[in-house]
Amino acid sequence: MLKSILKAGVTAACLTGATSAMAQDFDLSNMSDDQRAAFGEAVRDYLLTNPQVIMDAVAKLEEMEAQQQVQVDSALVETHKDALLNDGYSWVGGNPDGDFTIVEFMDYRCGYCRKAAPEVTELVEKDGNIRLIVKEFPILGDASMISSRFAIATQIVAGDEAYEQVHEALISLEGNPGEAQLQRLAETFGFDYDAVKAEMDSEEVTRRITETRALAQAMQISGTPSFVFGTEMVRGYAPLAAMEQIVAQARSAN
Incomplete structure (x- = not known):
């Protein structure tokens, strides 16, 4: 075809x-x-x-499609801007008053999310003026769902600082997140495991996950990690150098 x-x-x-x-x-x-x-x-x-004519045509087609996708993505970001930036529950890291915002849709069991995690952290820390918003988007099975429910429940019960600690621990956790592992995390960071466990299946945790999934679907996001850099969407892993370039170009365009 x-x-x-x-x-x-x-x-x-x-x-x-x-x-x-x-x-x-x-x-x-x-x-x-x-x-x-x-x-x-x-x-x-x-x-x-x-035969080079065919390769030139393919390259031109891909360029046109990429340009069209950028326009579509920008419109999607603008349409869903409030849900992306101000949902009232997604964890905000980095500089809350930064001049540039990155939104990440992530899954704790996603290999590329795990690969991206230290690079996202380095980007935010090196820059110093980036606001990072994390969207819990568990799509890779029961272990993903348990991890996200535990992280969100921790945020509700113990606050944002505890969430950040758990988030960083879960993204590098070896093996599946069983009860023993989760209880050990709670004990390590000093919050009430029983209270978090009781909250994991609450309506509030379910609501947050459901709303994030609906947002992802509306924005044509089906995989993790997926990022919004300002008004630009990046579906999939991007290395640190690429992320730095995206941020620099976005800032210079404003």
Whole structure:
């Protein structure tokens, strides 16, 4: 299918650019079967002789699609700006009064979220003027859900500082988050495990997860990690250098 589409696009480009005078005389709808066959063979020969044309067409197509996606993403961010930045419950780290905001949709069991975590931390700490908002988005099974419920319940019961400690511990936790592991985390950080456990299945915890999932769906986010850098969305892992560049470009554009 892709090859057919590319051939059609390349054919039009070739006829327009290389044989524009002849193209004016062509009426493809009125060609005979023999003429169509000859025309197709000529196009085939041209592409076989000049295969780079196909690669150029693919590159141009990808560039156009990327530009269109940026516009769509910017509109999505603007439409859902309040839910992204002011939902009233998502944990806010970094500099709460920073001039630039990053929103991360994450899952504790996601390998790329784990890879991104220290780099996001380094970015925020090095910059000093970034506000980081974390969206709990458990999508990878029961272990993900248990981890998010425990983190959110910790925030409700013990506050933002305890949440930050648990968040950092869960993103690097080896093995599944069983009761023994979670109780040990509570004891390590000095908050009431029984109170957190009782809160994990509360309506409030469920509401927060449900609302975040609905927001992700509305913003066409289906995987983790996914980021919003200002008005730009990045679906998937981005290394530290790339994130720094995105932030710098966004600041310079404002």
